[in-house]
Amino acid sequence: MWTPYQFLVGSWEGTGEGRPGKSHVRRQYEFVLNNKFLLVKNKSIYDPQEENPSGEVHEDWGLLSFDRNRVAFVLRQFHVEAFVNQYVLLGPANWGQPLRFVSEAIENIPAGWRARETYRKLSDDEFIETFDLAEPGKEFELYVENYFHRST
Numbered sequence: 001m002w003t004p005y006q007f008l009v010g011s012w013e014g015t016g017e018g019r020p021g022k023s024h025v026r027r028q029y030e031f032v033l034n035n036k037f038l039l040v041k042n043k044s045i046y047d048p049q050e051e052n053p054s055g056e057v058h059e060d061w062g063l064l065s066f067d068r069n070r071v072a073f074v075l076r077q078f079h080v081e082a083f084v085n086q087y088v089l090l091g092p093a094n095w096g097q098p099l100r101f102v103s104e105a106i107e108n109i110p111a112g113w114r115a116r117e118t119y120r121k122l123s124d125d126e127f128i129e130t131f132d133l134a135e136p137g138k139e140f141e142l143y144v145e146n147y148f149h150r151s152t
Helices: none
Strands: 010-018 021-032 037-046 056-067 072-079 084-090 099-107 114-123 126-134 141-150
Touching (some): 021 141, 072 099, 084 114
Antiparallel strands (some): 010 141, 037 056, 056 072, 072 084, 084 099, 099 114, 114 126
């Protein structure tokens, strides 16, 4: 069941670019609680830019679980800004195709917003993650894209 996610375990570094600007990213994946959950710790440091001269530090933690009742992988993310996103994986967990998670619920944001996370494996040591947002009644738009390479 967890085979498609084994490759993520370890430490990752990379760069990102999107609406908040350019960033340097670090991420850690590890199985926890008797290997029932995949814990994700993420930190993105955004460079100063005209709209945000001080830059920005974003952190979020996530837990990926398998819901046996729905036969679905569920990702819950807890963001430093107090957003809590709950996603469900669309389709099977198979690295032959991108892994695409779509939000089922988002806490602490106006009703109607949606989010989507997509992971594309490039090799055993690199992947790309895109994070898309959709305002109420609108289509998804890219918010940020991160490129990761394995650091350990």
